[in-house]
Amino acid sequence: MLRQIHIFFEQQHIFVKDFAKGFGDVELKNVQEIIRKYMVLPIIGKTLNRKISNFQIFHRGEDNLYFLFVTDLVDTIQYIEKFIKITMDKFSELFPEPLRIRETETTQNEFSVFLNQIQKDLRSKISIIGPSYAGKTTLYNLLRGNVEKTIIDFAKSSSLNINGLSFELWDFQLRNNFSPLWSKFISGSDLVILVFNLGNYHLKIMDHFRNLQKLDSNHSKVIIIGNKRDLVEDDDIKRIKNELNIHNFVEISLNSPDAEQKIKILIKEIIGLKEDLPQNFEEMVKMADNLAQSGKNVQALAKYKELVNICTEYQDLEQIRLLKSKIDEINIKIREQTKIRREFEKKIDFAVPAKVKFEKKISVKPLPSTLSIDLSLTGKKADNALLPTIETSPKKLVAFQEIESKPSRLKIIKPTKIQYKAKKVSLPPRSESELKEKTRVKMPLELFPPHEDLVKEIEKPKIVNFKDELQKIISEKGSSLSLKLSETLLTDLEKSLGRPLTIEDVTLAAEFFVKQDQLLG
Incomplete structure (x- = not known):
C-alpha cells in the first residue's frame, strides 16, 4: 500500500502527499539522513529500496x-518502480x-489528482479468507x-x-478449505480478514488458515x-478464546445494522488510515494569520506552534x-525586533514610570550628650560655656529631597554627616545629698522621639517571583x-526606590516598557 510521496529539490523538501x-x-x-548521500549524488536510472x-x-x-x-512491506521494487x-x-x-x-494552484491540483490515480492503480488488496459457511461472502x-469483476469461477473482486x-476487495468462494489455490489468492495482500463462525468452528481448520x-x-x-455473535452466549466467548488461543478477535454479527460501519472503522484502524483534522482547524489557522498580520508576533508564534502539535498528532505533514x-517568518521578525530593542537599551537606562514620594516626613533629633543627661537628672541649668559646640544648621544635620522619576536616572541625595566638636568638661564634685536626690528622679520621656516619628515598616510583597510576573504582563x-x-x-528599579518592590511597581514598569517597545516597533 502506498502511504506517502515526498519530493526534494536540491535536498530541500518541497512537496508531500499523504495517503x-x-x-x-x-x-x-x-530517513533523509539515511539517503542523503544518494540525494547529493543520485545513481541515475536506478531505483533503490x-x-x-x-x-x-x-x-x-x-x-x-x-x-x-x-x-508497506508487502510491496516489491518491480511493482513500484514503474510508478x-x-x-x-x-x-x-x-x-x-x-x-x-506553490505559485500555481491549478497545476498543483492537477498533480494531486494524478497522484490519487497512482494510488488507485497500485491496487491495494484486501483478501477475505476463512472456513466454509463462516460469513465471508456476507x-x-x-x-x-457497484462494479464487480470475476477473477476465476470461484473468486470475485470489487472496489472499496x-x-x-x-x-x-477479494472474495474466495471455494468450498475446499485446504485447496492449494488459497496461497495464490492471498499473495500480495495488504490486509487479510479471517472470518470464522463462533458457533461452529473446527480447531484444525482454524490453525490451517492462520498458518x-x-x-x-x-x-x-x-x-x-x-461472526454470528448473536448465536453464542457470553460465557462461551472465554472458552472459545482459550480453545483457539486467540484473544484479540472481533466479535460481531454481520447481519446487524451497524456491522458495515464497525468493519470500516476497524479496517481504518488496522491499516493505519489518517483521521481528518478537527473541523475548526481552518478557523484556528485564520486566527493565527490575523495575529501575525496585526503585528502580535509572540501570540501568533504560540498559536502556530499549537497548530503544529495538532497536525503532528494527525500526521498531516x-x-x-x-x-x-x-x-x-515570525521568528525572523522577532529576531529583528530584539536586535533593535537591544540597541535601544544600550543608549538609555530604565526609568521609573511614575513619581515616587515619601508620604510621611521623618524628623531626626540629635543624640543627647553625657553632660545634658546629667544636668537634667540633677535639675540644674548648664553653663553654656561648658556645653560642646554643635553646628545646628538644619541643612547640615540631614537633608531629604523629593524623589522624582526622570528620563535620565533616579537620584537620592545622601544626608550630610553631623559634625561636632566635643570639649572636655570638668564637673564640680557632688555632695552626698545630691547623690541621694538623683536616685529618686524619673527617666525624662521627652528626650526620646514619639512613636509616630518612627519609620513605618513597608509591607512585604505578596508575589515572590517578580521576574516571571513582569514577563507574563509584558507577554500579555x-x-x-x-x-x-x-x-x-x-x-x-528597587535600588532607585530604596525599598522593596510591590506588584503595583511591577505593573507600572511593565506598562512603561510595552509603551517604549511599541514606539520602537
Missing part, C-alpha cells in the same frame, strides 16, 4: 530532483521550475462497490473506498472476525510544512523581554 500514516516529521528527517521500521522506502533521483515513496518513473515524468512536465510549485457483499482511498497467512502473506496486516514556514500586552533583562530592570 495513510507513515513517517512522522522526526522520522522523515532520520530498503526496509525502515514497519515500512519500506523506494527512492530515485534525477538532476536536482529526488523522489521518495513510502509503502515512480511515471510520477517523475509528470512532475517535470507540470513544474519546470520546482521551487515555484462480509464481501457488505463492503463491495475508505477515506478517499481505493482498495480492491496460511503467516506463510504466504506474512507482511500483511490481519483482522480476525468471529503537508500542513506541518506550511505552518513551519510561517513560524520561520503583545511584547517580550528576556529573563536577564527583566532581572536588570527590577534590580535598577
